[in-house]
Amino acid sequence: MNEFFLNDEQIMLQDMVRDFAAKEVLPHVMELDETGEFPHKIVEMMGELGLMGIPIPESYSGAGMDQVAYSLAVYELSKVDASVAITMAAHTSLGTMPILLAGTEDQKRKYVPPLASGKMIGAFGLTEVEAGSDAGNTKTTAILDKNEWVINGGKIFTTNAGVAGLLIITARTTINNKDEGISAFIIETDNPGLKIGPPEKKMGWKASDTRQLFFEDLRIPKENLLGNDADGFKTFLRTLTGGRISIGALSVGTAEGAFEAALKYSQEREAFGLPIYRFQSIGFKLANIATEIEAAKLLVYQAAKMYDQGKNVIKQAAMAKLYASEVAMRTTTEAIQIFGGYGYIKEYPVEKYFRDAKVLTIGEGTSEIQHLVIMRELVKEYQKSLSFADTK
Numbered sequence: 001m002n003e004f005f006l007n008d009e010q011i012m013l014q015d016m017v018r019d020f021a022a023k024e025v026l027p028h029v030m031e032l033d034e035t036g037e038f039p040h041k042i043v044e045m046m047g048e049l050g051l052m053g054i055p056i057p058e059s060y061s062g063a064g065m066d067q068v069a070y071s072l073a074v075y076e077l078s079k080v081d082a083s084v085a086i087t088m089a090a091h092t093s094l095g096t097m098p099i100l101l102a103g104t105e106d107q108k109r110k111y112v113p114p115l116a117s118g119k120m121i122g123a124f125g126l127t128e129v130e131a132g133s134d135a136g137n138t139k140t141t142a143i144l145d146k147n148e149w150v151i152n153g154g155k156i157f158t159t160n161a162g163v164a165g166l167l168i169i170t171a172r173t174t175i176n177n178k179d180e181g182i183s184a185f186i187i188e189t190d191n192p193g194l195k196i197g198p199p200e201k202k203m204g205w206k207a208s209d210t211r212q213l214f215f216e217d218l219r220i221p222k223e224n225l226l227g228n229d230a231d232g233f234k235t236f237l238r239t240l241t242g243g244r245i246s247i248g249a250l251s252v253g254t255a256e257g258a259f260e261a262a263l264k265y266s267q268e269r270e271a272f273g274l275p276i277y278r279f280q281s282i283g284f285k286l287a288n289i290a291t292e293i294e295a296a297k298l299l300v301y302q303a304a305k306m307y308d309q310g311k312n313v314i315k316q317a318a319m320a321k322l323y324a325s326e327v328a329m330r331t332t333t334e335a336i337q338i339f340g341g342y343g344y345i346k347e348y349p350v351e352k353y354f355r356d357a358k359v360l361t362i363g364e365g366t367s368e369i370q371h372l373v374i375m376r377e378l379v380k381e382y383q384k385s386l387s388f389a390d391t392k
């Protein structure tokens, strides 16, 4: 991303991640995409470099940096490989942050250090067969039985599920026969009540581990209710706001990777005796997508910066995720067009960027849901401005 307001620490991190991605990820990208194998070695190295806990305070074994720094790292990784980037992003934003945001001090001390140092991978299960966009329709149940929660149900499409040491999941909660709404729970993956399905076969993000989870009379201690408070649904909504910024950064990286390949190709490939960028219809495509990528970057930066300032970023995170993911889709489509027939062939990188881009308009809230979120926030802001005017 352009560096006009980054501080020295953020620029150093960006350089380090860029270098790491070029040396340790790039040589394996096509093989990982072919085999769909999880990049264990790469993730281990990321843990050693402190990349699995960038926005986590040092007191919990994280790197103690901010959301802007973390977004930069996601962006640099996704320029090279989206599967590696989403592994780190799902682990951080979804598998670790809920504990930091809503956990008790005991939960933070127990679980965050192994996660932030990369010794343990985290995952987050919200989506169910009948509860995707409609997450409030969660059917998984958690019933308090003396000092234990008994959990039944399941989750689908859980990123990192097969490699995680810890899961955070949501369930409809009953205490003394009273429905307490949806709460979040911490589950260690060696629990005998947990069954994990085989990896999903996907269009893109091939080396990212995505699986189904099944809970069969799964018992966890009473204190594994996240935050010891039955307001897990709110925790998840807060988690998704941070997660959406990282998906925005992942989208910008995916778009920029495809754009850079297309820009290079447009100067090398000749037709009718000219490099193809000299044809206005190709050159203007490049100009358009470059402009859209810059705009998407600025939305992501804005949301990350405001998040770091402790502001309410529900609208900005949704806008960044919506716009950047749609830009990733448009950019990767145009990149294939610029490559012509070669764009459709696996020997060149752009078909992979295209396959990796599509899920960005779906995961962590579809584009349609981002529109709803933005609309609701706009109405809220408007009504607040009216009631403010009334008080004058």
Ligand SMILES: Cc1cc2nc3c(=O)[nH]c(=O)nc-3n(C[C@H](O)[C@H](O)[C@H](O)COP(=O)(O)OP(=O)(O)OC[C@H]3O[C@@H](n4cnc5c(N)ncnc54)[C@H](O)[C@@H]3O)c2cc1C
Pocket: 090, 094, 124, 125, 126, 127, 131, 132, 133, 134, 156, 157, 158, 159, 160, 202, 205, 210, 359, 362, 363, 364, 365, 366, 367, 368, 369, 372
């Ligand atoms: C590769 C991958 C990884 C994922 N990782 C995770 C993960 O780690 N954890 C997790 O919990 N989930 C994960 N998900 C799930 C993802 O967040 C959901 O797929 C997504 O939220 C959409 O839910 P759904 O698939 O049930 O679609 P649905 O909710 O069934 O939506 C279907 C269509 O209807 C539209 N729609 C639904 N409701 C409305 C509405 N009110 N207004 C307008 N349109 C609407 C949607 O936008 C969409 O176009 C992952 C998904 C994928 C594909």
